[in-house]
Every structure is written in structure tokens, then in C-alpha cells.
Amino acid sequence: MAKEIYSTYPMVKYLRREALPTALCPGCGGGTVLNAFANAVDGLKLDPKDLVVVSGIGCSAWIASPYFLADTLHTTHGRAIAFATGVKVGLPDKKVVVISGDGDLASIGGNHLIHAARRNIDVTVILVNNFIYGMTGGQVAPTTPFGAKTTTSPYRNIEHPLQISETVAAAGASYVARWTTAHVYQLIESIKTALQVKGFSLVEVISQCPVQYGRRNRMKEPAEMLRWFLRNSVPVSKARKMRPEELEGKFVVGEIVRRERPEFTEELNKLVDEVQEHFGLKGE
Amino acid sequence: MIIRGDEPEQLELLRKLYKPGNYFLQGNEALSYGALFAGCRFYAGYPITPSSEIAETMARELPKLGGYYLQMEDEIGSIAAMVGASWTGFKVMTATSGPGFSLMQENLGYAVMTETPLVLVDVQRSGPSTGQATKGAQGDFFQARWGTHGDHPMVAVSPISGQDAFWEVIRAFNIAERLRTPVVFLFDGVLAHTREQVRIPDVSEVEITYRKLPANEEEAKLPFGDPHGDGVPPMPLFGHGYFTHVTGSTHKENGLRDVYTPEVHDKLVRRIHRKIEKNRDVYESYEERFTDDAEILVVSWGVTARPALGAVIRAREEGIKAGLFVPKTVHPFPGERMRQLGKRVRAVLVPEMNLGQMILEVERHVNDDVLLRGINRIGGVPLTVEEILREIRGVA
Ligand SMILES: Cc1ncc(C[n+]2csc(CCOP(=O)(O)OP(=O)(O)O)c2C)c(N)n1
Ligand code: SF4
Numbered sequence: 260m261a262k263e264i265y266s267t268y269p270m271v272k273y274l275r276r277e278a279l280p281t282a283l284c285p286g287c288g289g290g291t292v293l294n295a296f297a298n299a300v301d302g303l304k305l306d307p308k309d310l311v312v313v314s315g316i317g318c319s320a321w322i323a324s325p326y327f328l329a330d331t332l333h334t335t336h337g338r339a340i341a342f343a344t345g346v347k348v349g350l351p352d353k354k355v356v357v358i359s360g361d362g363d364l365a366s367i368g369g370n371h372l373i374h375a376a377r378r379n380i381d382v383t384v385i386l387v388n389n390f391i392y393g394m395t396g397g398q399v400a401p402t403t404p405f406g407a408k409t410t411t412s413p414y415r416n417i418e419h420p421l422q423i424s425e426t427v428a429a430a431g432a433s434y435v436a437r438w439t440t441a442h443v444y445q446l447i448e449s450i451k452t453a454l455q456v457k458g459f460s461l462v463e464v465i466s467q468c469p470v471q472y473g474r475r476n477r478m479k480e481p482a483e484m485l486r487w488f489l490r491n492s493v494p495v496s497k498a499r500k501m502r503p504e505e506l507e508g509k510f511v512v513g514e515i516v517r518r519e520r521p522e523f524t525e526e527l528n529k530l531v532d533e534v535q536e537h538f539g540l541k542g543e
Numbered sequence: 544m545i546i547r548g549d550e551p552e553q554l555e556l557l558r559k560l561y562k563p564g565n566y567f568l569q570g571n572e573a574l575s576y577g578a579l580f581a582g583c584r585f586y587a588g589y590p591i592t593p594s595s596e597i598a599e600t601m602a603r604e605l606p607k608l609g610g611y612y613l614q615m616e617d618e619i620g621s622i623a624a625m626v627g628a629s630w631t632g633f634k635v636m637t638a639t640s641g642p643g644f645s646l647m648q649e650n651l652g653y654a655v656m657t658e659t660p661l662v663l664v665d666v667q668r669s670g671p672s673t674g675q676a677t678k679g680a681q682g683d684f685f686q687a688r689w690g691t692h693g694d695h696p697m698v699a700v701s702p703i704s705g706q707d708a709f710w711e712v713i714r715a716f717n718i719a720e721r722l723r724t725p726v727v728f729l730f731d732g733v734l735a736h737t738r739e740q741v742r743i744p745d746v747s748e749v750e751i752t753y754r755k756l757p758a759n760e761e762e763a764k765l766p767f768g769d770p771h772g773d774g775v776p777p778m779p780l781f782g783h784g785y786f787t788h789v790t791g792s793t794h795k796e797n798g799l800r801d802v803y804t805p806e807v808h809d810k811l812v813r814r815i816h817r818k819i820e821k822n823r824d825v826y827e828s829y830e831e832r833f834t835d836d837a838e839i840l841v842v843s844w845g846v847t848a849r850p851a852l853g854a855v856i857r858a859r860e861e862g863i864k865a866g867l868f869v870p871k872t873v874h875p876f877p878g879e880r881m882r883q884l885g886k887r888v889r890a891v892l893v894p895e896m897n898l899g900q901m902i903l904e905v906e907r908h909v910n911d912d913v914l915l916r917g918i919n920r921i922g923g924v925p926l927t928v929e930e931i932l933r934e935i936r937g938v939a
Contacts (some may be wrong), residue, residue, distance in 0.1 A: 275786070275788070275799075277797075278799055279800065292572050307786070308784040310788075311781050311782065313627070324788065325790070325799055325800060329784050329786060330630075330781040330782065330785070330786060330787050330788075331786075331788045331789070332627065332630065332789050333788070333789065333790035333791065333792070333800075334623065334653065334791065335623070335628075335650055335653050336649065337650055338620065338623040339617060341616075341619065341620035341621075341623035341624050341627075342623045342624065342626055342627040343627060344587075344613070344615070344620070344623075344624045344627065345585070345587065345623065345624035345625060345626065345627025345628035345629070345630075345635075346627040346628070346631055346781060347626075347856075348585065348611050348613065348627075348628055348631075349547070349585070349627070349628045349630075349631025349632065349633055349781070349782075350688075350781060350782045351928075352849050353782055368765060369619070370616050370617060371616060371623075372622075374615075374616040386902045422859075449886075459847065489872050508854035516722070527611060527894070530606055531609055531611070533608075534607055535606070535607060535609065538560075538607055540556055540559065540560070540607055540608075542655065
């Protein structure tokens with residue numbers, strides 16, 4: 260029976276069937292992110308042959324690699340964006356996408372994240388923020404809410420979470436948006452936009468990890484976590500009029516930034532052209 | 544599929560830009576020109592003394608050849624970007640020094656496991672830690688071999704002059720491409736900053752090899768298979784519609800992860816070792832002087848091999864039967880030749896700018912009855928001919 264349901268899922272054409280079923284826990288938000296990404300690719304009618312997907316290490320890193328049927332580069336923990344930078348310079352006409360977790364991209368990989376945004380290289384990053392280190396067993400992350408419990412903050416988290424989207428927007432990205440896994444349609448639209456924007460784009464997805472985060476914070480059912488997201492989501496436009504105290508513990512969703520800035524690989528190729536021209540080295 | 548830099552017009556470009564002849568070049572510059580002749584068209588790095596002139600030369604020259612220089616945010620990002628670029632068909636290089644080499648180790652292991660060709664230049668400087676940042680040393684002999692975790696093979700090449708660096712870096716690229724593996728290039732701060740005469744050849748004198756690409760759809764589906772029995776899988780490049788999956792985790796021949804089956808790990812890691820062991824002819828290289836009738840053998844590498852040669856020549860003038868053995872590929876060590884030479888001599892001296900590293904490889908290959916002695920100097924000043932000669936006289 261179950262087989263029939265899977266075989267009628269139209270997005271399965273984008274998946275590496277021999278790698279299925281996924282290793283994600285039941286109820287994990289990762290499935291929603293994979294679905295949203297596949298829908299965005301489908302909506303834009305992108306040929307997966309024109310995609311290279313790069314990811315780091317963690318549950319969220321598995322979302323597209325190995326499951327998405329494209330060229331996929333599964334790298335070391337935290338370094339996905341730096342690997343993707345090399346890929347993009349080599350294949351400037353392809354869409355290069357990074358899908359990975361908040362620990363991976365914003366903690367160990369934080370430096371690469373802000374510098375890729377500064378460079379404004381045309382890479383799309385889908386950052387899955389589940390507030391926790393899921394794969395290693397639920398340790399505190401730089402995104403864990405103040406006061407939350409994790410295996411390494413068993414009494415309560417005394418650190419303040421990093422506002423990833425705002426940081427990346429400040430660093431110079433062309434496009435930054437944030438949604439939760441309870442905003443599936445908006446998420447798909449944002450991923451579509453991010454894939455089309457020329458320059459660095461980040462879509463932060465607040466996602467549920469019922470197993471490592473919810474269980475320790477009174478939300479062991481995935482639905483409870485989704486309700487938490489919905490209850491606390493505030494659209495960007497409304498958030499602009501709110502005081503910082505009012506925004507404490509809220510999820511600001513929507514487009515954080517959208518602007519045009521010179522893109523890195525284009526500038527790099529322009530530079531190469533200019534230099535070759537200058538030295539009279541241009542081929543016919 | 545194309546390897547960037549392989550286009551026929553590249554040869555004309557090289558000829559036009561770098562006229563054959565003798566130049567007065569720093570070691571770092573000579574090495575950089577060698578890399579350009581070898582077809583390197585992508586460089587990602589982070590500046591560090593004494594390697595920075597390599598970055599500077601590449602930043603200046605690469606765009607002329609249609610290549611790319613990227614200054615990354617750190618060394619970890621640099622080697623990561625290189626791996627990404629290599630999978631799109633670039634010949635890639637980075638250059639660093641002590642602390643930067645340490646930072647690159649994790650992704651060097653990734654390159655071994657994913658069989659990604661790249662050349663990593665380590666301009667050795669005095670350590671540990673920031674040590675004497677501007678001074679040369681030969682202290683990374685074992686970091687090159689054992690720096691990253693797990694069971695991994697490693698090829699490391701070390702030249703003895705600026706001229707040698709030009710040719711040896713080309714050889715390093717050829718090894719990396721032939722064996723689909725990272726190659727470490729152990730240079731040092733002394734040679735890197737020494738200016739001497741370097742002959743730039745005509746491109747026709749340079750032999751260049753490229754990685755094996757899949758011959759058909761079938762081969763492309765097995766990016767980690769061994770269809771030719773030489774342990775070296777053809778490399779399907781990204782962007783050609785093969786849907787290649789690359790991971791540093793233990794994987795099957797089709798690239799898909801399997802970290803639970805002991806046999807899969809065993810088979811993969813042993814093949815990666817085998818492709819290095821079985822292809823010694825691709826990389827083994829050493830030089831010998833006066834070894835035919837030598838009674839005292841000096842074994843040296845890199846920068847120290849030059850005063851060592853001077854000392855051996857002077858010893859010969861004094862009637863001492865001294866000889867010199869210089870491994871040019873230091874890993875895997877040319878153990879077989881070392882064993883043969885070790886059988887014929889009475890004493891073996893190993894001068895190095897460290898407290899005794901390569902001597903341990905030598906020791907593994909000589910018998911107990913041979914007198915084995917290190918000549919070691921740290922502090923950033925190279926050993927002299929006189930100092931090595933004194934030790935030769937001492938055992939004569
Ligand atoms: C250098 C290094 N340090 C630590 C680890 C262990 N590690 C694996 S995944 C992970 C955290 C992943 O967290 P996140 O990116 O948030 O992904 P999630 O599993 O929550 O989706 C860590 C610390 C590693 N693989 N490599
Ligand atoms: S541990 Fe959490 S993030 Fe990882 S698969 Fe399970 S639910 Fe998802």
C-alpha cells in the first residue's frame with residue numbers, strides 16, 4: 260500500500276531512488292524542506308542537470324545529498340559554502356545550491372557564510388534552523404533559544420541565539436528570506452526567488468526537530484512544534500514597528516532583504532576579460 | 544568534458560607570455576610558473592609567510608591565461624574551494640605554510656577519500672605554532688604523511704632548488720592527475736626566498752598529463768569503481784548530467800554512502816592505498832651522486848640536499864668515498880633503493896633542518912650494523928657544506 264503512495268508522489272522524479280527511504284526521523288522538518296526545494300525546482304522548470312547541490316554534515320545536510328538527483332557534493336562539517344564557491348567559479352552557468360543545518364552553516368561554518376555573502380557569489384543557501392545539533396544527539400547550538408534545554412545545556416541555555424538572516428543581510432547578500440516549515444507555500448516561493456536572484460541568497464527555514472529539540476522542550480509531537488512556529492511568527496513588515504522586547508522569542512518571517520549588487524563570478528570573469536584585453540591575449 | 548587549461552590556444556598563450564630563457568627568479572616565482580605550465584588555472588589561498596609570493600604571482604598571472612585566483616577567508620575555505628573547482632574540471636593548487644597546512648588537514652583527508660586531484664604547496668617554516676614565522680625549516684615531513692586522520696596514503700614531492708621547483712611542481716600535477724589524488728609539495732622558506740637563475744623552457748619541452756575521464760555512460764555511473772584494474776577510477780566531472788554523488792563518508796563504487804558494511808570500507812580504503820602502492824612508477828623519484836662505490840652515504844632532501852652535495856664533492860676531493868642519495872618524492876619513501884644502498888655502505892648520515900624526521904624512514908630501511916647519524920639544525924639557518932663535511936670526516 261505504502262508503495263503506491265510513494266510512486267504517485269510526483270516529485271519523486273527528482274529523487275535518487277536507490278538512496279530512499281531517507282534517514283530522517285518521522286516528523287522531521289527536513290522532509291518539508293526537501294519537498295519545498297523539489298517543488299521550487301519543478302515550478303521553475305529547472306533541469307536538474309543544471310544544478311549542483313552541496314552540503315556539509317548534519318541531518319539537514321542529508322536533505323538534498325544524497326536524496327536529490329543532481330550532482331551532489333557532500334563535504335566536511337561547516338565547509339559546504341567554501342566548496343560551493345569553487346564549484347560556482349568552475350560552473351558559473353549552473354545553479355549552485357547549498358542545503359545544510361544551522362550548526363553546520365552558522366557555527367563552524369559561520370566565517371564562510373558571511374564572507375560568501377560579502378563576496379555576493381551567486382550561490383543559493385537553504386539553511387535549516389532547528390535550534391539544535393540534531394545529528395550528534397541534541398547539543399546546544401548558536402541558534403538555541405535563550406533558556407532552552409539541550410543535552411549540553413541541561414539546566415538552561417545561558418547564551419543568546421544568533422540572528423542568522425539579519426547577520427547575512429548585513430554582510431551583503433543579494434537576497435535573504437526566512438520562513439518556517441509551517442509556511443510551505445511561502446517557502447517554495449522564496450526558494451524560487453532565491454534560485455533566480457543573481458548573487459548570494461539565503462533562505463533560512465525554521466524547522467522542527469521533534470526528536471532532539473522538541474522532546475526536551477515540551478513539544479515532542481511535530482505538530483506541537485509547527486503550532487509553536489505559527490503562534491510566534493511575525494511578518495517582517497509588522498516586526499519593523501515592534502520594539503526589541505516585543506520581538507523576544509518571535510520568528511520574523513518574510514523577505515529580510517532584496518537588492519542588486521555586483522556578483523562575484525561575473526566580476527571575476529569581467530576581470531579576466533579586461534586583463535586579457537589589456538595584455539593583448541584575447542583569443543578570436 | 545574538458546579539463547580547463549587544456550585548450551590548444553593555451554599553449555600559444557604560454558609561449559607568448561613566458562619567453563623561453565634564463566631568468567633571475569625567487570623559488571616561489573619559479574614554482575608558480577611551473578604550476579602555470581602544468582595547466583593550473585584555479586588557485587584558492589590565504590596569505591602566509593613564506594609562501595605569499597606564490598599567491599601574488601598567481602593573482603597576477605592567472606587572469607592572463609583565463610584562470611582564476613581566489614583569496615578565501617582562511618585555509619580551510621581555500622582547500623575546500625579547490626576541491627569544488629577540481630570536480631568541475633580545473634587543475635587546482637594552493638600554497639600555504641605551517642599553521643595553514645595544519646588547518647588544511649581535514650579537507651586534505653577529504654580529497655584523499657573523494658579522490659580529488661589537487662596540489663597543496665607547503666612552504667615549510669620554523670615551528671611549532673607560529674615559531675619563527677619568516678624562517679625556513681624542514682619540520683613538516685611527517686605532517687605531510689600523517690597529518691590527516693585515518694588510514695590514508697599520501698604522495699609528497701620535495702625539490703632542491705628554484706629550477707627544480709619549476710619542474711617538480713609540474714611532476715606533482717601530473718601525479719595528482721594520473722592517480723586522482725592530492726599531492727603535497729614540500730617546499731621550504733629558504734628556497735622559496737632564494738633568487739637564482741631559472742630557465743623557463745619552451746612549452747614543447749613540458750610533458751603534461753590529465754586525469755582519466757569516463758569513456759562512456761557506464762564508467763561515469765561508477766565514479767569510485769576500478770574499471771581498468773589500476774585502482775584509478777575515471778572522474779566524471781560536475782555539470783555534465785551524470786548526477787554524480789561525492790561524499791567523504793565511506794561510499795560504494797557508485798558514490799552512495801554505506802558506513803555500516805565493514806567490507807565496503809575495507810574495499811574502498813584498500814583500493815585507495817593500492818592505487819598509490821601499485822603505481823610507484825608514476826611518482827617514485829630520487830637522485831644519486833657517487834653512490835657506485837660509496838662507503839659513506841649522505842641521505843638528504845629538499846633545501847639541505849644542496850650543502851649535502853657540496854660536502855660530498857669536497858669529501859671526494861679529500862679521497863673519502865662519500866655518496867649522496869636524495870629522495871625527490873619523499874612519500875612514499877623510496878625504500879627499496881634505500882635498502883640496496885644501505886647494504887653497500889658503512890655509514891649513513893642524514894642532514895635535515897629539523898630534529899630528525901626523514902632519518903626515521905631511512906632507519907626503517909638500513910641494517911643495524913650500519914652507522915646511522917643525523918645532522919640536525921633548527922633555528923632557521925640552513926646547514927652549511929663545512930658542517931656536513933665535518934661530520935663526513937668524523938665517520939671516515
Ligand atoms: C569538524 C567536525 N566537528 C564536529 C563534527 C560532529 N558533527 C556532526 S553533525 C554536527 C552538528 C550538526 O548540526 P546542524 O548543522 O544544526 O544539523 P542538524 O543535524 O541539526 O540538522 C556535528 C557537531 C564533525 N562531523 N566534524
Ligand atoms: S534528529 Fe532531529 S533533525 Fe535529525 S532527523 Fe531526527 S528530527 Fe530531524
